Amino acid sequence: MSTDSRHIQLMDTTLRDGEQTQGVSFTPVEKVSIAKALLQSLRVDRIEVASARVSQGEKEAVTSINEWAKQEGFAGRVEVLGFVDHTRSVDWILETGGEVINLLIKGSEKHCRVQLGKTLAQHTEDVLQTVSYALEKGLKVNVYLEDWSNGYHDDPDYVYGLMDNLQNAGISHFMLPDTLGVLSPDEVFSSFSDMCKRYPKLQFDFHPHNDYGLATANVMAAVRAGVNAIHCTINCLGERAGNASMAEVAVVLRDKMNMQLSIDESHIVRISAMVENFSGKRIAANAPIVGADVFTQTAGIHADGDQKGGLYKTKLGPERFSRTRSYALGKMSGKASLKKNLEMLELDLSEENQKKVLARIVSLGDSKQTITTDDLPFIIADVLESKSYQHIKLLNCSITSGLDLESTASLRIKVMGTTHVASGSGNGGFDAFVDAINKVMTQHNYTLPALADFEVRIPKGGHTSALTECVITWNCDGELRKTRAVHSNQVFAAVLAALKIINIQLHELGLSQV
Structure with a gap:
């Protein structure tokens, strides 16, 4: 110098x-x-x-x-x-x-x-x-x-x-x-x-x-x-x-x-x-000082070093520019990355639950989904409410929608060890999925309960790429029960929430798992 x-x-x-x-x-x-x-x-x-x-x-x-x-x-x-x-x-x-x-x-x-x-x-x-x-x-x-x-x-x-x-x-x-x-x-x-x-x-x-x-x-x-x-x-x-x-x-x-x-x-x-x-000229996300990603640590080892002693921090800190440091969540995340984000949200999870949440984050990262700190509460709620029931498992699903056209759904699904293929149609992608899944489940003497409420949310201040949380309230013979799921696509978030209520009810019936 x-x-x-x-x-x-x-x-x-x-x-x-x-x-x-x-x-x-x-x-x-x-x-x-x-x-x-x-x-x-x-x-x-x-x-x-x-x-x-x-x-x-x-x-x-x-x-x-x-x-x-x-x-x-x-x-x-x-x-x-x-x-x-x-x-x-x-x-x-x-x-x-x-x-x-x-x-x-x-x-x-x-x-x-x-x-x-x-x-x-x-x-x-x-x-x-x-x-x-x-x-x-x-x-x-x-x-x-x-x-x-x-x-x-x-x-x-x-x-x-x-x-x-x-x-x-x-x-x-x-x-x-x-x-x-x-x-x-x-x-x-x-x-x-x-x-x-x-x-x-x-x-x-x-x-x-x-x-x-x-x-x-x-x-x-x-x-x-x-x-x-x-x-x-x-x-x-x-x-x-x-x-x-x-x-x-x-x-x-x-x-x-x-x-x-x-x-x-x-x-x-x-x-x-x-x-x-x-x-109208967009700057690169990695542009020095001003880029969206330049104060984000992605590798778990970097978050670990910062957690233990600020090992990956330099004089070029985000605070100088009225910015904050963040720790990316994805397939390269480690425990320290998750802990840093939990600290920012003032959340405390047990070691066991941290492992579950981290596994879900890595899984989402493998599918190339971008995960932000704002997405984390959705993931936590989804993971902590999830049970390991595997009575029904979605193997593949395709849903198409068009303006002024009926939506269609095609799926391949395994129910208690048996693989089924079905298709359905309806007024929207989720309605088409329900039509298809009911065609399969009637063969097992089961029908999805009626919807009492349906809510889709993204994090406050979220971007169009944010994860979507779908919370569905079901009317189960007069008893209201809720399931939630998280996905980058709101229709598939609803699909996953529907699969949860099926798994829960099949488990309560004492049926064999997949």
């Missing part, structure tokens, strides 16, 4: 560069909401919110952001990308109440010559004309050296010449982008070290892209070389493979480089979710 602790500015460009993600276009209201969250809650140092002259809707959004920023004391921290067009970009920004222009200039000789058809001297003259006008109008001016990474590699003398021409022009930040994400950490360190030594009085920003998956590593290299400002986006939004992740950069700079930051990382996950919803 570095001991050279200093403050690093984080500039968020989700609303400008992040909006260049394929398929992403924030509405004005969404832009304002994200801007407020970034400055007021996450407390980033600066935000870049738009490109000048894009649209009327963009202009309205930037105006609203600037008005709010001035009222809340964030004036001067809202930036807009502008172009070398003398007055047009500057005037557009002024009309929105903006105070900062990030001027896009050509950072490579090839871009200057091929795209503009101009020499370095001609481009410099145009840049200085726009810079002069912006300063005259009271704007703060930063400049992006577009394609700087390739420009520095292909023709460093062009880059030096451009910097020499602009270094005394009143520019606040020289922002050096790896526009196409081509640099490695070694290349970043070498090039930025050179730039910082050649121009020690200038303020450099690094604007990385993630095409090689090296954005965060490249940020570390740039900071080691002396850079004091880094550009990021929420959820890595950006063109192609995206920009550097704000969440990753923040924790790496703090934990691995001992740098000081302004941001309040407890809001990172909430703002990540906001951007995810507004952008």
Whole structure:
């Protein structure tokens, strides 16, 4: 870890560069909401919110952001990308109440010559004309050296010449982008070290892209070389493979480089979710810091280590980000995983009952079902109420339903050692199953009792993938009896509950088991 602790500015460009993600276009209201969250809650140092002259809707959004920023004391921290067009970009920004222009200039000789058809001297003259006008109008001016990474590699003398021409022009930040994400950490360190030594009085920003998956590593290299400002986006939004992740950069700079930051990382996950919803771009469940699964231990041995001494916990704890650690339940679960979840629910089970519940969890996990802590009470209730009666055993069952079509059920079942095949139909899948099972059970002088009540539940706050609990109340010759069962499919939860009442009643009749 570095001991050279200093403050690093984080500039968020989700609303400008992040909006260049394929398929992403924030509405004005969404832009304002994200801007407020970034400055007021996450407390980033600066935000870049738009490109000048894009649209009327963009202009309205930037105006609203600037008005709010001035009222809340964030004036001067809202930036807009502008172009070398003398007055047009500057005037557009002024009309929105903006105070900062990030001027896009050509950072490579090839871009200057091929795209503009101009020499370095001609481009410099145009840049200085726009810079002069912006300063005259009271704007703060930063400049992006577009394609700087390739420009520095292909023709460093062009880059030096451009910097020499602009270094005394009143520019606040020289922002050096790896526009196409081509640099490695070694290349970043070498090039930025050179730039910082050649121009020690200038303020450099690094604007990385993630095409090689090296954005965060490249940020570390740039900071080691002396850079004091880094550009990021929420959820890595950006063109192609995206920009550097704000969440990753923040924790790496703090934990691995001992740098000081302004941001309040407890809001990172909430703002990540906001951007995810507004952008429509879903983040991976294993995305560092913000992913749904990154603070979940799956292996039982990890839960055991945490239970005995926090052996699998690190400085990167969920509490920093207003999250909690969880222990997954499934086929890899062990006793410690179950105990951790029972502690969270404040439940206490005997060792014998824990074994039964764990066996059921592993069985459900083998069928690839996702099991959450919210599912656990359903599983416990189901297991503790279950008897080991095996008078009837379902071997196979297929149930089909369709809109405005009668449902059908086909089943293969073993009753007291005899295998039966039957089919049934009805008004819904469970009704079709009851029709089929009664055709079998009448051969054994048994009919399912009538339903007195039927209840299907999922855990509070559960997802569509949650386990389903079905509780059926049966009218058994005037006596009300309940059975319950748990399954990911609500129809099959009802089927299993029905099999329980059959097993119970056959047992009471003293019949032989399967």
